[in-house]
Amino acid sequence: MEPIKRVAIIGGTHGNELTGAYLIKKFEQFPALVRRSTFETITLFGNPRAFEMGRRYLDKDLNRCFLTKDLLNPTLSTYEDQRAKTIHHLLGPKGHPAVDLILDLHSTTANMGITLILSSHHPFNLQLAAYLSQLDPQIRVFSWGQSSQDSSLLRSLCEQGLAIEVGPVAQGVLHAEFFQRTEALVHQILDYLERTNQGNPPSIARNLTLYQFIGSIDYPRDEKGDIQAMIHPKLQGKDYEPLRPGDPLFLTFDNQTIAYKGELTVYPVFINEAAYYEKGIAVYLAKLQPLYI
Structure with missing residues (x-):
């Protein structure tokens, strides 16, 4: 180099x-x-x-x-x-x-x-x-x-x-x-x-673990674009911890839990980032990618 x-x-x-x-x-x-x-x-x-x-x-x-x-x-x-x-x-x-x-x-x-x-x-x-x-x-x-x-x-x-x-x-x-x-x-x-x-x-x-971006999820919204649910308390602050199918993802304003509906375990990052509300992003999702360099 x-x-x-x-x-x-x-x-x-x-x-x-x-x-x-x-x-x-x-x-x-x-x-x-x-x-x-x-x-x-x-x-x-x-x-x-x-x-x-x-x-x-x-x-x-x-x-x-x-x-x-x-x-x-x-x-x-x-x-x-x-x-x-x-x-x-x-x-x-x-x-x-x-x-x-x-x-x-x-x-x-x-x-x-x-x-x-x-x-x-x-x-x-x-x-x-x-x-x-x-x-x-x-x-x-x-x-x-x-x-x-x-x-x-x-x-x-x-x-x-x-x-x-x-x-x-x-x-x-x-x-x-x-x-x-x-x-x-x-x-x-x-x-x-x-x-x-x-x-x-x-x-x-020589071993490095990446958290590889695979997608993002927006907050539930109504037809006017208004947010209808928050990051679930059980997910808040749990960046990089595994999010499994069926785990709580959002909590509606009338206290109904919305579960993560993905098929695989993922790792959430930028959970509830304040600057991303306007971008339509509640959380980024990543997968673990072990590398040998």
């Missing part, structure tokens, strides 16, 4: 996720913290105007604005569309990025602990995830898939890299423990890159 020459750390992609936003502020104030001898580290504040207003976004979700056709469409003119084009100009273009690896820092209201979300199944991403999981067995690794299909996510600008998702953290709130754990993880990644560039990579366990 070619040495890593340039790394981008991005926070504040969503303006009300303060962990990443304030880590970027800290790294910009103390750049020596992320400086390493064998590569350049740049920091980028994803959505500064949304941060200033205490909102996830102004017009649309910035982390859904990076499809190639949208980046090249001159008629898309919302603030986030323009911001995505600026970031694409700085870090892209897709396929030939100006950086070798992207770290995108996020937080979630769901009980996901420390989760690594892979940009792709590039061997380097899998090795990095395996190494970090080895350092902290509580880390989970979630993957949207290994397809080379175009993606709307910011981290898709570079094949190598990942998002760090931590939670539960309320929107617009700084959580000291998750702030510290995210920062520690960033340093572990940078140190790993440094050692790899120096030809002294740490030993890595």
Whole structure:
């Protein structure tokens, strides 16, 4: 593998996720913290105007604005569309990025602990995830898939890299423990890159368990689109725990349980994520995918 020459750390992609936003502020104030001898580290504040207003976004979700056709469409003119084009100009273009690896820092209201979300199944991403999981067995690794299909996510600008998702953290709130754990993880990644560039990579366990995305479920809704049930109390906060056919999934407002009707055991993630109500997502579903890397 070619040495890593340039790394981008991005926070504040969503303006009300303060962990990443304030880590970027800290790294910009103390750049020596992320400086390493064998590569350049740049920091980028994803959505500064949304941060200033205490909102996830102004017009649309910035982390859904990076499809190639949208980046090249001159008629898309919302603030986030323009911001995505600026970031694409700085870090892209897709396929030939100006950086070798992207770290995108996020937080979630769901009980996901420390989760690594892979940009792709590039061997380097899998090795990095395996190494970090080895350092902290509580880390989970979630993957949207290994397809080379175009993606709307910011981290898709570079094949190598990942998002760090931590939670539960309320929107617009700084959580000291998750702030510290995210920062520690960033340093572990940078140190790993440094050692790899120096030809002294740490030993890595060859077994990695992915939580592989397989679909999502929306809240029950009426003909007007109004929600008719909540995440069931027995499911709330149970991210990454098995959800079996017949297990409680939703609870209606008149206390009727709606069971999970799937045929196989799955693993729910992003359960009751506050930002996903508008996206029609109550929960993502994943399957366990053991890998030997």
